[in-house]
Amino acid sequence: MDFIRKSPKEKRAPIPGGVEPLQGGLSHTFGESWLMQQNRKVREARKHEREQELISRKYSPAMVQRLTGLQGDSLTRFIQHINLSDSFLRDATEYDISVRILDSLRTYRRRPASTPIDTLATP
Numbered sequence: 001m002d003f004i005r006k007s008p009k010e011k012r013a014p015i016p017g018g019v020e021p022l023q024g025g026l027s028h029t030f031g032e033s034w035l036m037q038q039n040r041k042v043r044e045a046r047k048h049e050r051e052q053e054l055i056s057r058k059y060s061p062a063m064v065q066r067l068t069g070l071q072g073d074s075l076t077r078f079i080q081h082i083n084l085s086d087s088f089l090r091d092a093t094e095y096d097i098s099v100r101i102l103d104s105l106r107t108y109r110r111r112p113a114s115t116p117i118d119t120l121a122t123p
Contacts, residue, residue: 055089059097067098068105081108 061079065071070078082104089097 051086051090055086058092058094059084059089063097064101067101078105078108 061075064079064082065075068075068078082101084097084100088100092100
């Protein structure tokens, strides 16, 4: 039981075969750049989550329904038709989004019934 009483500062006995145990934890094993890369990925994911939360506060199917009066499949098709980009939604005010939705609604209602939605481009 002599090995139990040894202090942690004492040098460890070599492992048979000549391999020494690594000291220094994850940064020694994977390198500083790996850890920095993982931290960057976490920061980017959090930033993306914050942006999506901001967008969902400014733009939602309920908002589109309130502005247009559309419901069900008509609402779903219209939302696919307007296809607002994340960059527009992130930078625009609620007023800008409402104006774009109402302008798109006019275009959507004027289109011929046989025109597929995905062929209609929005500015």
